[in-house]
Amino acid sequence: MPEEKVIIFDTTLRDGEQSPGAALSINEKLEIAQQLAKLGVDIIEAGFPVSSPAQFEATRLIAEQVKGPTIAGLARANTKDIEAAANALAAAKKRRIHTFIATSPIHMKNKLKKTPVEVLKMAVEAVRFAKTFTNDVEFSPEDACRSEMPFLIEILTAVVEAGATTLNIPDTVGYILPYEYGQIIAKLKSDVRGIEKCIISTHCHNDLGMAVANSLAGVRNGARQVECAVNGLGERAGNAALEEVVMAIHTRANFLGARTGINTKEIYRTSQMVSRLTGFVVQPNKAIVGANAFAHESGVHVDGMLKDRTTYEIMTPETIGLGGSRMVLGRHTGRHGFIDRCKHLGFTLSKEETETTYQKFLEIADKKKEVFDEDIAAIINDEIHVVEHLYELEHLRVIIDTGTAPTAEVSIKSKGKSKSASAEGDGPVDAVYEAIRKATGHSPQLESYAIRAVTGGKEALGEATVKIIEKDCTYLGRGVSTDIIEASAKAYVDAINRMMSKKKDKGQGKRIADSV
Numbered sequence: 351m352p353e354e355k356v357i358i359f360d361t362t363l364r365d366g367e368q369s370p371g372a373a374l375s376i377n378e379k380l381e382i383a384q385q386l387a388k389l390g391v392d393i394i395e396a397g398f399p400v401s402s403p404a405q406f407e408a409t410r411l412i413a414e415q416v417k418g419p420t421i422a423g424l425a426r427a428n429t430k431d432i433e434a435a436a437n438a439l440a441a442a443k444k445r446r447i448h449t450f451i452a453t454s455p456i457h458m459k460n461k462l463k464k465t466p467v468e469v470l471k472m473a474v475e476a477v478r479f480a481k482t483f484t485n486d487v488e489f490s491p492e493d494a495c496r497s498e499m500p501f502l503i504e505i506l507t508a509v510v511e512a513g514a515t516t517l518n519i520p521d522t523v524g525y526i527l528p529y530e531y532g533q534i535i536a537k538l539k540s541d542v543r544g545i546e547k548c549i550i551s552t553h554c555h556n557d558l559g560m561a562v563a564n565s566l567a568g569v570r571n572g573a574r575q576v577e578c579a580v581n582g583l584g585e586r587a588g589n590a591a592l593e594e595v596v597m598a599i600h601t602r603a604n605f606l607g608a609r610t611g612i613n614t615k616e617i618y619r620t621s622q623m624v625s626r627l628t629g630f631v632v633q634p635n636k637a638i639v640g641a642n643a644f645a646h647e648s649g650v651h652v653d654g655m656l657k658d659r660t661t662y663e664i665m666t667p668e669t670i671g672l673g674g675s676r677m678v679l680g681r682h683t684g685r686h687g688f689i690d691r692c693k694h695l696g697f698t699l700s701k702e703e704t705e706t707t708y709q710k711f712l713e714i715a716d717k718k719k720e721v722f723d724e725d726i727a728a729i730i731n732d733e734i735h736v737v738e739h740l741y742e743l744e745h746l747r748v749i750i751d752t753g754t755a756p757t758a759e760v761s762i763k764s765k766g767k768s769k770s771a772s773a774e775g776d777g778p779v780d781a782v783y784e785a786i787r788k789a790t791g792h793s794p795q796l797e798s799y800a801i802r803a804v805t806g807g808k809e810a811l812g813e814a815t816v817k818i819i820e821k822d823c824t825y826l827g828r829g830v831s832t833d834i835i836e837a838s839a840k841a842y843v844d845a846i847n848r849m850m851s852k853k854k855d856k857g858q859g860k861r862i863a864d865s866v
């Protein structure tokens with residue numbers, strides 16, 4: 351079969367960010383968007399601009415600064431949403447408005463309280479209005495897979511006539527199975543008048559673990575756009591995982607008659623960045639990007655691999671940007687070498703930031719002979735603060751004595767003043783956190799705490815990730831150090847800083863429940 355291009359529409363920053371607990375700051379979204387552009391995605395859905403000032407601002411910044419992909423914004427089928435999306439996207443060279451309305455009987459009746467005739471009218475008006483801002487308009491009938499086929503055909507025919515250029519068929523609730531989904535796409539392709547002028551798109555949720563399989567069934571039946579998210583992030587059980595869709599198409603191009611424009615060598619790096627910034631750890635057995643995805647341990651396999659890699663390997667780790675030549679820096683790396691490596695890793699630092707991170711790098715290189723790419727990324731993320739740091743950990747002392755409770759003393763600097771506090775705890779980290787609560791006067795609830803080694807070996811940097819909750823809002827904090835207690839303390843202080851900066855911010859706004 352000749353291979354046709356499948357458009358990769360990334361929704362990590364919109365649907366993915368709607369994952370419970372994945373609160374990204376505006377700068378973190380921009381950082382991910384820049385990496386998505388390097389990865390070569392065709393479209394970045396940057397947000398749902400009307401839903402909050404922060405969403406609007408993130409979409410606006412991405413539209414202004416990220417070059418390459420088309421930037422899309424989500425909007426319900428009403429003028430206010432569409433205007434907000436159009437305003438947020440105004441600076442983008444290539445922009446798309448993605449508008450949607452529910453079409454299943456259950457959603458129309460219970461949620462929208464509208465008749466099918468009213469819904470059809472709203473859809474057509476929304477597409478026409480969006481067309482006044484951009485030629486590139488995508489329409490999604492929300493909950494398409496539980497909609498009645500005759501109505502789906504009718505509404506899609508009407509929006510094509512109104513000027514929609516992409517028709518997205520979302521399995522909003524993750525209900526459909528691959529064979530059925532393929533049939534829906536095939537039926538629409540044959541029965542919607544004018545659909546040959548449009549791109550048919552898939553948007554599959556993973557509630558039954560079918561998101562990727564469904565997306566590929568769509569591609570087999572004529573879909574030429576797949577909506578997906580890095581690491582499979584998304585509402586509830588998530589979206590189709592970008593890396594799985596891309597590598598399935600890459601590995602089985604012949605069978606699918608499809609190819610993508612993705613630079614697969616950037617897949618691993620992108621996955622790591624998204625994991626780090628959202629605090630969502632990638633499970634070790636996750637396809638493509640999990641730590642074990644390319645680990646061959648069984649003796650028979652290893653023997654086979656040594657004779658011929660293809661014995662047990664359908665794709666190489668190098669394809670996704672793993673392995674190959676690993677650059678290691680050390681104490682003798684000069685400023686130039688360090689800056690070069692940072693650039694290669696995708697970080698653009700100001701003069702001041704370069705100086706701070708370089709000093710920290712030297713400090714780490716003193717303790718740890720070999721500094722890997724992962725270490726550099728961790729140092730930069732630790733030193734370059736995405737939010738203003740109201741509190742800073744100045745000093746930390748922990749006393750662990752067998753038979754007595756651990757005690758911690760901390761000194762926290764805020765607005766030029768230092769405040770010390772000490773506390774006991776069940777364990778050293780618990781004691782440190784209690785002392786930090788006393789010194790800052792904030793007592794957010796600790797939701798989760800995790801520590802991992804950034805690289806292997808006993809001298810590895812430790813990275814602590816904590817999530818705290820206050821008033822139903824979750825805040826993530828990270829800290830890096832060669833000492834895990836210090837990393838833990840820094841992570842907690844970081845989370846409190848983010849909480850304070852969000853409070854100062856215009857806020858997240860009320861969450862909109864509708865989404866495709």
Ligand SMILES: [Zn+2]
Nearest residue numbers: 365585865866
């Ligand atoms: Zn979705």
